[in-house]
Amino acid sequence: MFSYKSRSDRIIEPLTHLTCSNCNTENSRPFKEGDYVFKEVDEKCPKCGSVKMLITGIYIEMRQEKERQE
Amino acid sequence: MKDILDLLQIGGQQDILSSLISLIWLMLLMSFFLYPGLSQKIQLSYMLRDLERKLNRLKAIDDDVKDRTIKTLQTYAPPEIDVKNELEKLLDSFIISPESMDPYGIVYKLEHIVNTWEDRFEEDVVKICKKADNIRVKTLTNLVEVARGVHFIYRFVRHYYLLGKRTSNIYLILQIQMLMPQIMEIANAYRQASYAFIHGQPIGDGIGVLSVARLAYGREKKTYEIAKDTIAHELDFEGRRLILVRASGPGGTVGRPGEGVQKIVEAEGDKVKLIITIDAGLKLEGEESGKVVEGVGVAIGGTGVDKYRIEEIAKAKGTPLYAIVIYESITEAITPMREAIAKAADKVIEKVKQTITEKVESGSTVIVAGIGNSVGIGIT
Numbered sequence A: 001m002f003s004y005k006s007r008s009d010r011i012i013e014p015l016t017h018l019t020c021s022n023c024n025t026e027n028s029r030p031f032k033e034g035d036y037v038f039k040e041v042d043e044k045c046p047k048c049g050s051v052k053m054l055i056t057g058i059y060i061e062m063r064q065e066k067e068r069q070e
Numbered sequence B: 001m002k003d004i005l006d007l008l009q010i011g012g013q014q015d016i017l018s019s020l021i022s023l024i025w026l027m028l029l030m031s032f033f034l035y036p037g038l039s040q041k042i043q044l045s046y047m048l049r050d051l052e053r054k055l056n057r058l059k060a061i062d063d064d065v066k067d068r069t070i071k072t073l074q075t076y077a078p079p080e081i082d083v084k085n086e087l088e089k090l091l092d093s094f095i096i097s098p099e100s101m102d103p104y105g106i107v108y109k110l111e112h113i114v115n116t117w118e119d120r121f122e123e124d125v126v127k128i129c130k131k132a133d134n135i136r137v138k139t140l141t142n143l144v145e146v147a148r149g150v151h152f153i154y155r156f157v158r159h160y161y162l163l164g165k166r167t168s169n170i171y172l173i174l175q176i177q178m179l180m181p182q183i184m185e186i187a188n189a190y191r192q193a194s195y196a197f198i199h200g201q202p203i204g205d206g207i208g209v210l211s212v213a214r215l216a217y218g219r220e221k222k223t224y225e226i227a228k229d230t231i232a233h234e235l236d237f238e239g240r241r242l243i244l245v246r247a248s249g250p251g252g253t254v255g256r257p258g259e260g261v262q263k264i265v266e267a268e269g270d271k272v273k274l275i276i277t278i279d280a281g282l283k284l285e286g287e288e289s290g291k292v293v294e295g296v297g298v299a300i301g302g303t304g305v306d307k308y309r310i311e312e313i314a315k316a317k318g319t320p321l322y323a324i325v326i327y328e329s330i331t332e333a334i335t336p337m338r339e340a341i342a343k344a345a346d347k348v349i350e351k352v353k354q355t356i357t358e359k360v361e362s363g364s365t366v367i368v369a370g371i372g373n374s375v376g377i378g379i380t
């Protein structure tokens, strides 16, 4: 049958942006089930090693959209 | 026979084949002259084929969204429940808008019907997804609403396709064909929206809620539920009493901001000196997404009930109404939030702070309502 999945139809998964509660370092990773903005998660900070991070944003980066267009 | 061939051989030396071709050409030409409906018939069949192709794509989108919805609901449903059957019932449900022959009090009638509808829809989802928690139920209800939306689009287009085909009505087909590009875009957006609701990801429409959540984050405040699925934060901002209203998250809901703001103004009396609403607004084609613009009035979409409530109470008390709108396309509003929109929250907060310090004297109260869907946005 007909396939509606053209290139532009592909779904882009948003990234979860986390900020360390200790040193304010920001980093991002792919979205995980159960994430929501302002959720405190027990994930290790890549810089200071603190295990308390706050989700400060979940969105699709412009970089991801550019990659899809190429 | 020879006479006819001689007649056709104008100029003399052509063979039988080319004579036949000229004869066919002549007949075709004559048929267009003598039978004017023919060209229209050809055009109609071409348009019907084009519409059929698009209808098939719509069907594929409808099936895809339905399948995903069923799978998602099944993870929260006890095994004895026939999810597919229950979902079909919800997809076919309808809402009848109130009679407008006598428009007096129609807003509250509409509100009553919409509230009943929302409550019932949610109750039905709870009945299917017994294992889902409160927050999850809200998002699943949104998901079913998206599936219902896609299903309606498919049914709507199919209706015009079949009706046009049966009656050979080219004008009917022409109208639906002209709308098809936008319809396909909306259907695709709905498909992406279903992904966002399945995973509980924030959508573009949530920017109003996100801005208010950012504003409240890290400040000392009192938080309470002011209306169904709607919360209020009370805090101090540079000597002004700031009351923030938003849909409670991180489940997907828009809450009842109109009722919330109305209750606060009634409780605060004449102390409320300004009401600011923040919402995503439809941008015009060619405009930049995430642009923050200011204006006056109440920035709330939807049925109009919330807007009406705030306008009523503001008029009664003489409170100025300010609005901040974040530009988005219809697709961006219901699909996972884009960076340009997420980044607009900071600009919104700056504008809100500036407006409050400029327009409101210390000691007065300001209400700031962040409008939109709270999916994926937690309470700060």
Ligand SMILES: [Zn+2]
Pocket: A020, A021, A022, A023, A024, A025, A045, A046, A047, A048, A049, A050
């Ligand atoms: Zn750190």
